[in-house]
Amino acid sequence: MENLDLATILNTFEQSSLSELEISCTAYTVKMKRGGSAAGFQPIPAQQEQAVTEAPPKQPKTDNVVVIKSPIVGTFYQTPSPDSPPYVEVGDTVEKGKVICTIEAMKMMNQLETDFPCEIVSVLAPQGELVEFGQPLFEVRRK
Structure with missing residues (x-):
């Protein structure tokens, strides 16, 4: 990452309402946080990737179940407005291109649409909470 890129990211962070930002590259990690004490800059070395073995699932996975992940960091909203019903609920069948949630990032409302027809199996993110990239x-079942 060039110094200009880092300066642009820092400037954008300062002008945003975000309280934290973490950017990881292969060589290093940059963390920015508001409201802390004025400490000196300390680079954080990138963590070495380690093999992770997953515990067996508690229940068997169903065929055609796909996890839809957040494409950005932001606040997860399952409803278009506080007094509106949710975009989707467990058991709903949705067509390709239907909006299933909104993620607010940097004062922009980003609608997440399905890429394929599916049935909503479960909603994994809590309403109004910060979600991370990925x-x-x-959980949805392809149709």
Whole structure:
């Protein structure tokens, strides 16, 4: 990452309402947090990837079940507005291109649409909570 890129990211972070930001590259990790004490800059070395063995699932996975993950960091909303019903509920069958949630990032509302027809198996993210990039939001069954 070039110094100009880092300066742009820092400037954007300062102008945003985000309280934390973490960017990881192969060589290093940059963490920014608001409201902390003024400490000196300390680079954090990137963690070495280690093989992870997963525990066996508690229940057998069903065929055609896919996890839809967050494409961005932001606040997860299952409803278009506080007094509206959710976009989707468990058991709903949705067509390709249907909005299933909104993620607010940097004061922008980003609608997440399905890429294929599916049935909602479970909603994994809590309403109004911060979600990370790649965090599972929904389990769906392809139709």
